[in-house]
Amino acid sequence: MKIEKVFGYQVLDSRGRPTVAASITLDDSSVHTARVPSGASTGAHEAVELRDSGTPREEKFYGGKSVFTAVAHINIKIAPALVGKVTALQEVDLAMKEIDPSLNHSGLGANATLAVSLAAAKAEAHSKNQSLARLFTPQGPLLLPMPMVNILSGGAHANRTLDIQDVLVLPHGAKSFSEALSWIVAIRELAAVRGREKGLVTHLVADEGGLGIPFDSIEDACSFVVSCIEELGLKPAVDVSLALDIASTQFFIDGKYELHNAKKSYTPAQFVDFIASLIKNQPIISIEDPFAEDDWSSWSNYAAIAPQQLQLLGDDLFTTSPTRLQRGITEKSANAILIKPNQNGLVSDTLRVLESAHEAGFKTVVSARSGETEDSWLSDLATGWKAQQIKVGSTHGSERTAKWNRLLEFEATEETKFAQPF
Ligand code: PGA
Ligand code: ZN
Numbered sequence: 001m002k003i004e005k006v007f008g009y010q011v012l013d014s015r016g017r018p019t020v021a022a023s024i025t026l027d028d029s030s031v032h033t034a035r036v037p038s039g040a041s042t043g044a045h046e047a048v049e050l051r052d053s054g055t056p057r058e059e060k061f062y063g064g065k066s067v068f069t070a071v072a073h074i075n076i077k078i079a080p081a082l083v084g085k086v087t088a089l090q091e092v093d094l095a096m097k098e099i100d101p102s103l104n105h106s107g108l109g110a111n112a113t114l115a116v117s118l119a120a121a122k123a124e125a126h127s128k129n130q131s132l133a134r135l136f137t138p139q140g141p142l143l144l145p146m147p148m149v150n151i152l153s154g155g156a157h158a159n160r161t162l163d164i165q166d167v168l169v170l171p172h173g174a175k176s177f178s179e180a181l182s183w184i185v186a187i188r189e190l191a192a193v194r195g196r197e198k199g200l201v202t203h204l205v206a207d208e209g210g211l212g213i214p215f216d217s218i219e220d221a222c223s224f225v226v227s228c229i230e231e232l233g234l235k236p237a238v239d240v241s242l243a244l245d246i247a248s249t250q251f252f253i254d255g256k257y258e259l260h261n262a263k264k265s266y267t268p269a270q271f272v273d274f275i276a277s278l279i280k281n282q283p284i285i286s287i288e289d290p291f292a293e294d295d296w297s298s299w300s301n302y303a304a305i306a307p308q309q310l311q312l313l314g315d316d317l318f319t320t321s322p323t324r325l326q327r328g329i330t331e332k333s334a335n336a337i338l339i340k341p342n343q344n345g346l347v348s349d350t351l352r353v354l355e356s357a358h359e360a361g362f363k364t365v366v367s368a369r370s371g372e373t374e375d376s377w378l379s380d381l382a383t384g385w386k387a388q389q390i391k392v393g394s395t396h397g398s399e400r401t402a403k404w405n406r407l408l409e410f411e412a413t414e415e416t417k418f419a420q421p422f
Pocket of ligand 1: 038039040041042043165245247315367368369370371
């Protein structure tokens with residue numbers, strides 16, 4: 001099928017901020033639309049998201065965050081290059097790289113390129129009469145990923161109620177995706193009740209739907225979630241383990257890790273020890289960004305002493321970039337990578353990063369952003385790409401449940417297997 005029209009426009013994300021949507025119309029009159037997410041704890045090495053701040057296109061009521069420049073790039077620069085071509089993700093991504101050869105997509109804007117790339121993937125799936133997940137796994141059972149779900153939020157997502165960004169859970173003892181999800185909903189609900197009883201909940205729902213319960217100490221926050229797991233009759237470390245997103249780049253200031261709520265300051269070497277003791281004392285199976293995005297030596301120093309079964313996960317460290325992943329593989333900095341398509345800017349290149357990670361024996365976690373939309377393409381990609389894990393925030397908010405519900409749809413209607421990465 002051929003591309004008849006490519007059209008970009010501005011929509012809103014779950015934080016009420018502008019983001020980019022793109023539609024591709026095919027010659028059978030079908031329309032394929034995709035909307036892109038946006039982060040708050042954005043890594044310095046991410047592909048460039050174009051915002052209008054300081055440009056003539058800036059819309060004053062959006063505080064510089066409007067995206068009319070990126071939208072114009074779709075309509076003026078990208079559309080003419082694609083109209084009339086056969087719809088195929090690879091070709092569309094290549095055409096955009098020809099227009100803007102910069103590696104970080106700063107010319108067109110990664111929010112423009114990703115919207116078009118996703119719309120192209122959806123259009124190609126349609127032209128083959130497949131779902132987006134089946135475009136990548138045409139045959140055999142679909143692999144439903146293990147959910148990594150936010151219970152407590154802090155950092156940049158919840159007004160720093162916690163020094164770290166998230167305390168999450170991994171229900172690795174569950175036998176099915178729906179069982180896993182039911183455990184998580186119960187843990188989150190109980191955490192809300194127990195938090196309220198203790199008079200703790202001050203900032204109820206954070207950007208990703210987690211509970212903004214204030215804790216001065218990270219250990220106390222972990223123990224609180226563990227107590228909820230136990231109260232439900234689930235076994236910590238056996239049924240459900242903790243996963244932390246430290247997002248430490250956010251508090252790495254002048255070469256030191258500054259825990260504001262705990263009123264403590266650590267050198268990188270001291271922070272390696274701090275992380276090591278946290279992992280010893282709590283049933284944590286995954287830790288994300290324990291060290292800052294350019295503090296490579298702390299990453300490899302800790303990796304050398306970390307327990308073998310621990311998932312050491314790079315988000316801001318890798319920013320879904322092939323060169324940064326390669327460095328991490330060479331330096332043995334981590335053993336897992338967060339895969340965020342909008343850190344990369346193109347669907348086909350994001351898939352390549354995921355495949356290189358799998359080849360190197362890394363685990364992969366396909367991830368949403370803190371600013372999301374009701375679009376559910378992420379669930380199709382995680383499933384079709386056999387990522388084994390998915391992280392989309394909490395179980396609250398339609399922009400989050402859209403992803404869970406898509407996975408539940410697969411489980412109900414397709415032949416599936418539930419990933420067991422731990
Ligand atoms: P972000 O956070 O989308 O605000 O960058 C998500 C994460 O750090 O995993
Ligand atoms: Zn993160």
